Each structure stands twice: as C-alpha cells, then as structure tokens.
Amino acid sequence: MKHTPYHGVFPYLVSPINEDQSVNTAVLHQLCEDLIQQGVHGLAPLGSTGEFAYLSLEQKQTVIQTVVQASNGRVPVVAGVAATSTAEAVRQAKAYAALGCDAILAVLEAYFPISEDGVYEYFKAIADAVDLPIVIYTNPNFQRSDLTPAVLERLSWIPNVLYLKDASYNTGRLLSIQSLVGDRLTIFAASSHITTAVMLIGGAGWMAGPACIIPRQSVELYELCKAGKWDQAMLLQRKLWRINEIFGKYNLAACIKGALQLQGYDVGQPLLPQAPLSAEGYEAVKKALQEVGALNPHSDNATP
Numbered sequence: 001m002k003h004t005p006y007h008g009v010f011p012y013l014v015s016p017i018n019e020d021q022s023v024n025t026a027v028l029h030q031l032c033e034d035l036i037q038q039g040v041h042g043l044a045p046l047g048s049t050g051e052f053a054y055l056s057l058e059q060k061q062t063v064i065q066t067v068v069q070a071s072n073g074r075v076p077v078v079a080g081v082a083a084t085s086t087a088e089a090v091r092q093a094k095a096y097a098a099l100g101c102d103a104i105l106a107v108l109e110a111y112f113p114i115s116e117d118g119v120y121e122y123f124k125a126i127a128d129a130v131d132l133p134i135v136i137y138t139n140p141n142f143q144r145s146d147l148t149p150a151v152l153e154r155l156s157w158i159p160n161v162l163y164l165k166d167a168s169y170n171t172g173r174l175l176s177i178q179s180l181v182g183d184r185l186t187i188f189a190a191s192s193h194i195t196t197a198v199m200l201i202g203g204a205g206w207m208a209g210p211a212c213i214i215p216r217q218s219v220e221l222y223e224l225c226k227a228g229k230w231d232q233a234m235l236l237q238r239k240l241w242r243i244n245e246i247f248g249k250y251n252l253a254a255c256i257k258g259a260l261q262l263q264g265y266d267v268g269q270p271l272l273p274q275a276p277l278s279a280e281g282y283e284a285v286k287k288a289l290q291e292v293g294a295l296n297p298h299s300d301n302a303t304p
Helices: 025-037 057-071 086-098 116-129 149-155 171-181 195-200 215-226 230-249 252-262 279-291
Strands: 008-011 078-083 103-108 134-138 161-166 186-189 205-208
Touching (some): 025 057, 078 086, 086 103, 103 116, 116 149, 149 171, 161 171, 171 186, 186 195, 205 215, 215 230, 230 252, 252 279
Parallel strands (some): 078 103, 161 186
16 A cells, blocks of 8 residues: 555535535535645545535535545545445445545444444454555544544554554543554544644644635645744644634534635535524624634625
8 A cells, every 4th residue: 555644734524415415516525626726635424524424425425526526536535434234334435435535434323322443343344444644533522432442553553554643632631542542543633633643743634624615724734833833833722723713603514514615615504403593693604704714804795
C-alpha cells in the first residue's frame, strides 16, 4: 500500500438530498470544487456532518462517487463507513474502495453493548477488507460502545490502521492514547476539540464539519500552527471558536446546511426525523459567519 501521510484540513461534507431523495450531485460537486480552491487538504464524505445514519447504501455510493469525481485526484477522499454489523461495514468499505476513495473513515454504530474484543474485531475486519489507509473515528458522546485507549493500542498494530479522529472533548485522553500508540497512529482533531491545542501536542490537522463553511480560515489556522506561530494561532482560534459554540447549541447537520444555504449552496434541509434549523438558529449562524469573515456582513440572504 503506497501512501503519502495525511495532514491538514479535511472538511466533513454535507450530503445534499433532493425532495425526491436523490443526491444533489451538482451542488455536492460544486462544494467540493470550492473547498479545494480554498486550500483544504482532503475531503471526508459520510461523516457525522454527512448524516450517514439517515442514508441508503445507494445514496451513500452516489455521494462517494460524486466526491471522488470532483476531487479528481487533487486531494484524498476519506470515505465514511458506519454500520451496526461487521458484514455491512465490510460491504461498504469494499464498495467505496471500488468507487475510488483513497481511505476509509471507520465508525462503529451499536444497538446492543459490544465487548472490547468485539469492537476490535469490527475495525480489524474493515482494515482487512481493503488495501487502503484506515482512520478510526471515536466519539464517546454518541457511540454506545466506545474505543478505549487499550483497544486503540491493539488496533494501532494493524499495518493500514494509521489515523485516529477523536471527538471526546478530552485532550488529556489524547495524551494517554499517544503514550500507548507512539507514532503508529496520527491524530486528527474534531470540532469538539480546540484544534490549536491538538496541534500543539502533535496532531496532524482537523477533520470536522465546520471546515465546510470556514475552509479558508481553517487552512490559515493550520498553517499558523505548523509554523509554530502559537500566539497568532490562538488569536484566530478564539475567533473561530464562536462557530463551534453555535454548533454545540444547535443540531450539527442543521447548522452546517443552514450556513451553506446562507453562503449560496442549495444543500436542502437535514434529513428527517431531524428538525430543521430554527429562525433563531439561522440568525445565530449568520452572525457567527459574519464575525469570522465567512459571509458578507451586508448579505441580504433570506432565511431558508
């Protein structure tokens, strides 16, 4: 497996779905193009922001195919795989690999509790199924069966398990994981973490939904961190944290889709049974975008 190590900003893409439940491939393609032009280092479809839990396999495959075609090899495409069964996760991984994605972001959905051995075997099966780099995604706030540091240490010995995207809110946990896995796993921050802090302790970048709507600012933050300009990075980080605070208050997919609508992308509403963003939420998102320079301060965009 030939692989150039990943780094930088990987926006978690939304999944624009039309009223007839088809994927709005034109809007998704344009969003990918614009993000690449803004300097992002990769694209991550079917993450949490992509509402993977609400999509059919056919819709998911269309999303992956569209993003792969839009990227056209310019940046890596890290496709999200998530399932409650190992067999379905393996099926997804193989299907996305066949569509040309560059790596797999592996997520464990769970209905019943799963033992640590079961968690390990789930991710190992995905890694064994494809000759691609694997990004392990752990989010204790949503996952019924979390990946403990001990399980991550075991997974880090699998040759193509190379990355961890952690959304635990716990930077101390990241230090504990690093002490266990050494340089075998490269860590990416999530929007739940303070990106600059994760970069300071050795993180490689940021995989998160907010980068969809503030790509230029996210790339600037990454470059400041890489240059060791920590004072400047923290000034920008404080400014951008307002976006994270808004997302913590309202539904993630609704916020990202609402923000993109305000920026001119017809991405539609969050998929049912999720609620659309309220009028109050739209105003909060609009104000936050204006504050960080991601929306014309005199924009007369109507609330969708």
